[in-house]
Amino acid sequence: MKFASEEILETFKMLHMEKLDIRTVTLGINLLDCIGSNAQETAANVNKKIGEVAAGFTDAVNSVSNEFGVSVTNKRIAVTPVSFLLARFPTIESAVEIGRALDNSAQGVGVDLIGGFTALVEKGVAKSDAALMDAIPTVLSETSRVCSSVNVASTRAGINVDAINIMARKIKETAERTKKQNGIGCAKLIVFCNAPGDNPFMAGAFHGVEEGEATINVGISGPSVIRAAVESCEGSIDELSDCIKRAAFKMTRVGELIGREVAKRLGVKFGIVDTSIAPTTAKGDSIADVVEKMGIERCGAPGTTAAIALLVDCIKKGGMMACTRVGGLSGTFIPVSEDSGMNKRVKEGAMTIEKLEALTSVCSVGLDMICIPGGTDESIIAGIIADEAAIGIVNDKTTAVRVIPVPGKRARQTVDFGGLLGKGTIIEVSKWKPTKFLSRGGQISRTIRSAKN
Amino acid sequence: MTRVVITVVGKDRVGIVAAISNAIASAGANIEDLTSSRLEDKFVMLIVCDVGKGKSFDELKKAVVSAGKKIEMNVVVQREEIFKAMHRV
Numbered sequence: 001m002k003f004a005s006e007e008i009l010e011t012f013k014m015l016h017m018e019k020l021d022i023r024t025v026t027l028g029i030n031l032l033d034c035i036g037s038n039a040q041e042t043a044a045n046v047n048k049k050i051g052e053v054a055a056g057f058t059d060a061v062n063s064v065s066n067e068f069g070v071s072v073t074n075k076r077i078a079v080t081p082v083s084f085l086l087a088r089f090p091t092i093e094s095a096v097e098i099g100r101a102l103d104n105s106a107q108g109v110g111v112d113l114i115g116g117f118t119a120l121v122e123k124g125v126a127k128s129d130a131a132l133m134d135a136i137p138t139v140l141s142e143t144s145r146v147c148s149s150v151n152v153a154s155t156r157a158g159i160n161v162d163a164i165n166i167m168a169r170k171i172k173e174t175a176e177r178t179k180k181q182n183g184i185g186c187a188k189l190i191v192f193c194n195a196p197g198d199n200p201f202m203a204g205a206f207h208g209v210e211e212g213e214a215t216i217n218v219g220i221s222g223p224s225v226i227r228a229a230v231e232s233c234e235g236s237i238d239e240l241s242d243c244i245k246r247a248a249f250k251m252t253r254v255g256e257l258i259g260r261e262v263a264k265r266l267g268v269k270f271g272i273v274d275t276s277i278a279p280t281t282a283k284g285d286s287i288a289d290v291v292e293k294m295g296i297e298r299c300g301a302p303g304t305t306a307a308i309a310l311l312v313d314c315i316k317k318g319g320m321m322a323c324t325r326v327g328g329l330s331g332t333f334i335p336v337s338e339d340s341g342m343n344k345r346v347k348e349g350a351m352t353i354e355k356l357e358a359l360t361s362v363c364s365v366g367l368d369m370i371c372i373p374g375g376t377d378e379s380i381i382a383g384i385i386a387d388e389a390a391i392g393i394v395n396d397k398t399t400a401v402r403v404i405p406v407p408g409k410r411a412r413q414t415v416d417f418g419g420l421l422g423k424g425t426i427i428e429v430s431k432w433k434p435t436k437f438l439s440r441g442g443q444i445s446r447t448i449r450s451a452k453n
Numbered sequence: 454m455t456r457v458v459i460t461v462v463g464k465d466r467v468g469i470v471a472a473i474s475n476a477i478a479s480a481g482a483n484i485e486d487l488t489s490s491r492l493e494d495k496f497v498m499l500i501v502c503d504v505g506k507g508k509s510f511d512e513l514k515k516a517v518v519s520a521g522k523k524i525e526m527n528v529v530v531q532r533e534e535i536f537k538a539m540h541r542v
Contacts, residue, residue: 002533003458005490007540008499012460012492012529014539067510069531253538321542 015069018228019285020251022258023278024074024219025061026200028207028271029053031080031116035087039094042085043101050077050105050114053214053268058110060265064258072258073280077106078205078217079116083132090127095135096142103143113188115205117148120195123157123443125166133163136170140185141177147203153193153389155396159444161386167191168382172405175374179407182415186404187369191385193392193399198272199328204365204400215271217328218259220251220319223277224285226311230293240294241314248275248318256323274328275319276364279339281422286341287334288351299342300351308332309362329398331364337404337417337424338369347414347425353384360391365400371415371424374407381405383434386444394447455504456485456533459517463526465496473498473528476520480513481505501533 014020034045058075065072082098099117106114117139119129136148150167153159171191175183190204197208200217207215229247233240255273263270279286287308288299294307312331320326334356336342345351353370360366366388372381385401392399404424406415411428461473470487477484477500486501504510514530521528 002486002501003536003540005488005497005499007536008458008460009490009492009497011531011536011539012462016527016529066514067532068535069529070535250539254535257535257538 014225014250019224019282020070020221020254022070022072022218022220022255023222024076024200025072025259025262026076026078026205026217026219027054027057027266027268028078028198028211028215028217030207030211030213031085032209035085037088039089039097043097046098046101047105047108050079051108054109054111056266060262064261064265068258070254070258075111076200076202076205077109077111077114078200078207079114080207080209081118081120082116083119083126083128084209086128086131090131092131092135092138095131096138099135099139099143099146103145106145112145113147113202114145115147115149115202116207117146118150118206120151121163122151122154122160124160125163133166133170136189137173137177137185140174140188147188147205149190149192149195149204149206151192151195152385153393155194155393155450156446158393158446159193159386159389161438161444162441164191164382164385164389165438165441168378168385171381171403172378175405175407182417183374183404183406184417184421187402187417187421189402191401193389194397196328196398200274201276201278201329201333203402211271212269214268216259216263216266216268217271217274218255219274219276219278219328220255221277222285223279223287223290224282225251226277226315227284227290227293230290237310241310244311244314245318248315249322252319252322252326256325270325272325272327273319273323275315275326275330276328276333277315278333279335279342280420281338281340283340286339287332288339288341288345298350299345300355304355305358305362308334308359312362329364333365333368334359334363335369336427337371337422338420340422343423343425346427353427353429357387360388360399361395365398366391367401367403369402369404369421369424371404371406371409371426372429373411373426374405374409376405376429377433379433379435379438380429382438384429386434386438390444393450396450455510457502457504457510457513458531458533458536459500459502460529461498461500461521461526462492462495466524469496469498469524469526472520472524473500473517476516477502477513480516481508482513
């Protein structure tokens with residue numbers, strides 16, 4: 001036989017017993033040519049362009065999924081950061097109008113989330129960026145599919161503290177505007193350092209201005225496959241590394257195959273495979289479980305940072321051997337509410353926000369889907385963002401904050417967002433504030449190490 | 454030419470090869486290779502076949518999956534490229 005029986009059976013096991021899938025196929029669309037003479041005209045152009053480019057998107061993904069026998073969990077769209085579309089009419093009303101157009105377009109082409117209600121403000125806030133940031137609470141509370149992200153820091157620019165202060169306020173406002181749903185609007189809002197323009201994962205996906213006209217980016221399968229690989233290995237750390245690399249190689253190859261085929265059928269460019277492993281609330285599909293299978297008694301205990309560093313490094317090595325076009329975030333997500341194993345450890349106190357912050361230095365992004373007390377002061381949220389951004393600029397990596405100050409909830413209470421967003425335990429945050437430091441405003445300048453020219 | 458790999462998994466019983474190969478023939482596809490194996494306590498049959506000129510992947514898949522259902526076997530039909538991607542460097 002052309003393939004060994006063991007190879008076919010391994011594929012069967014990975015797909016049907018270990019739940020190998022594709023987490024997301026994301027179609028990036030350039031909207032710069034949609035800018036009209038006013039917001040209404042621009043919104044209409046946005047609707048038309050997304051409708052045209054993404055017309056056959058879900059059908060193409062479904063048929064490729066059917067032919068290769070690989071399930072695709074999410075189909076999403078990422079667009080050019082909307083702040084660029086607002087340059088000629090930088091008002092909140094214009095931003096809201098375009099936000100609504102994105103929501104309608106996503107619904108029209110059958111995708112559940114659309115990313116790109118975005119501003120890049122790491123070095124300064126233009127009028128259009130300010131309008132976009134001011135519109136975030138309205139857009140996230142009045143739409144269901146729009147995701148928003150704001151990049152407040154970068155290795156080259158340093159950290160825009162003024163932008164951080166604005167975003168801390170917008171997070172609180174968004175939670176308040178969606179308080180009936182436990183502040184769920186904040187689950188669609190990410191504050192970034194070093195945001196990549198080819199990340200296929202929500203809520204942070206947008207189509208970078210450096211990208212082409214339209215691109216297919218793919219996010220590979222989740223922790224359950226890696227967990228099975230780890231479980232099968234009782235050997236040394238060297239052997240464990242090889243097991244993870246082999247699994248990552250196969251997962252990445254499946255991602256590339258699906259991505260290239262969808263891109264071919266849509267007549268657009270294939271972009272990248274993002275090798276980040278993203279947990280879900282499904283049993284066993286948990287980064288905490290992987291860490292514990294590696295031999296850490298509880299995820300969050302000493303040794304967790306080393307285990308995740310090893311995990312991410314092996315996934316990168318296996319993934320980059322498999323595919324030349326590895327991009328996006330390509331690490332591992334460590335969300336809390338979206339990962340039932342991680343949430344369990346937060347609940348019992350094994351995992352704390354300080355340990356999650358430490359893990360930022362070795363994972364994809366950082367503080368992700370973390371529920372904090374609703375009464376958390378704005379300046380504490382700003383401090384959390386500033387700390388994450390500092391880790392990002394010093395280590396030249398992407399970091400991010402997606403926190404939900406759940407209205408009316410206190411530390412150790414729980415909240416249920418339902419579906420993929422899962423259940424969250426409200427994590428305890430420091431009561432001490434960085435107010436004076438951050439209210440000084442200004443820019444934390446780039447590091448000496450970043451000045452490489 | 455579209456080559457597919459058909460994986461049939463389930464409890465061993467009389468008539469598995471006959472049922473599945475009949476379905477393949479009825480869809481106009483040609484079996485190029487066939488072997489059997491075991492996965493844990495289950496019987497496994499692996500078939501490589503060519504969909505055939507002018508024939509549709511979906512028709513073949515429908516025919517084989519429905520034949521499998523009748524004899525309580527789990528049948529997976531996949532284009533062979535996925536095996537090349539996963540198992541060849």
